[in-house]
Amino acid sequence: MKRVGVIGGGQLAWMMADAAEKFGVKLVVQTPSENDPAVSIAQEIVFAAVDDASATKTLANKCDVITFENEFVNLDALSDLAHQGVCFRPRLEALAPLLDKYHQRCYLRDLGLPVPQFFAIEQLKNIKSKVEYLGFPVVLKSRRHGYDGQGTFIIQDFASLEEKLSYETTIQTSNESSFLLEEFIPFDRELAVIAARSVEGKIVTYPVVETQQEQQVCRRVIAPAEITPNQLAEIQAIAHTLLNSLEVVGIFGIELFLTANGKVLVNEIAPRTHNSGHFSLDACETSQFEQHLRAVCGLPLGNSDLQCAAAVMVNLLGYENSHSDYQSQRQQIAKIPQANIHWYGKTESRPGRKLGHVTVLLDNQNRDLAIALAQSIESIWYPR
Incomplete structure (x- = not known):
């Protein structure tokens, strides 16, 4: 059995559970709170802050490989473990230019990628x-x-x-x-793409999606985005350039701007599974979480194609301070045809906190229909 350590115990780690069971992978999670979502699915827990390198040493003793649910780590401290032979995927050198947004911007610019x-x-x-x-x-x-x-x-x-x-x-x-x-980029739309790179250097990209933000928090994702073939090719080329340059093993999320004149700019890079790829749990043959485990365990990458015409994902965000599990709203949303609700099991709601998401599979690619469906879900979820 492969033992994979995960630094971070939020919903991104929690959503690795099905793929871990599928491959017989044992998940060992480093996270600070017994209430974090991944505590319920991990075989073992190291209760500690994600930037606690001494705890990560304990984690390493229980694992074959360590990966990341979030990037809020202490790279300098972890580098000592890497020198001692601990296997991190993605490697620490791939994270180093990305954790500081100024350094990230410089790195992307120096690669020749388009940035503000x-x-x-x-x-x-x-x-x-x-x-x-x-x-x-x-x-x-x-x-x-x-x-x-x-x-x-x-x-x-x-x-x-x-x-x-x-x-x-x-x-x-x-x-x-x-x-x-x-x-400030007066963009026409915001886009994102999930890309994975294997140990052997093979790269797989997911469909480019449109992300819609409110108060700079993602509310909706529409897959696939309505873009031109040239824009799709440019975004895929950006993903290949970035992942190959960093020699990544694992999943990266790449956020982009599409300007009114059709220009693509890179906004930010997330060196992990990403909210913009949640639709893949229900809409793709291989979810981003399975793909990430495939990559870090040295398995062949899976098919990332959509298995339906389109999909819309809506984040269920907290709008109050509460300990409710919102059963009534969830039951109403579940009645929508081809709706799939993922509830993260968090015990506390607060404004803006991601509590879950719902993905609806669509029979045709129609942006207006997807937006209307998302608004219908939000009308159930949020109080009038």
Whole structure:
């Protein structure tokens, strides 16, 4: 039996359970709370923060290979374990240029991949000229630990920028600061693609999807996205360039902008399974979670094609502070034909928290129909 350690015990680890059972894989999870979703499916648990490298050493003693459910780890500390022979997939060198968003931007730019214009914020005196170059609005991003819209701010004027930065506390005396600035992209749509790379270097990409955000949190995913063949080829080429350059083993999520004139830009990279690929659990022969386990266990990659004409995925987000399991809403949503609900078993709801998702399989590819169906689900889920 292959023993796979997973750093992180949220829903992304929890959704590996079916594939682990299919392949006879033992999942050992490092996570801080007994209430985390993956606790219910793991064969063993190491209760510790995901950036606790001493706990990861304990995890390594129980596993053949270690992978990541999230990227909030201490690479410097983990590198000592890698030098001792611990196998990480993806390798730590693949994560290194991605965890800091400024370094990620630089890496993508240096690969020749299309990205928005960006600057690091280093000194107060340099900011004004950079903002004048970009023009308002600008996007201010935390360089580390931002996700689900956290740490990303759209700034309309210089006074708001000064207020948000709170220069006294965020402009450091070191050579690096906590934030980067980048140009605001008035995109037509946001897109994403999940790509996997095997131990042998084979790459498989999933259908490119359209993602729809509200308050910078993903609300809906439509698969496949309505894009041109040239745009599809460009996105697939971006995925191949990135994964081969990093020599990745495992799944990556790549978020993109599509501008009004049809230009594709890379937004952010997630070095793990990703919310934009959840539709694959029900709509594809090989889900992103099975594909990730296939890759990290050295198995051949599976077929990533859609097994239906199209699909729409809707995130079920918390909208209140509660301990409800929302059975009534879930039962109503379950009555929708070809609807598949995945409930993460979290014991606490709070605004914006991902509690579950629902994927509906569609008999034809119709963006308007998919959006209407998503809105119907949301009308059941969210209070009027």
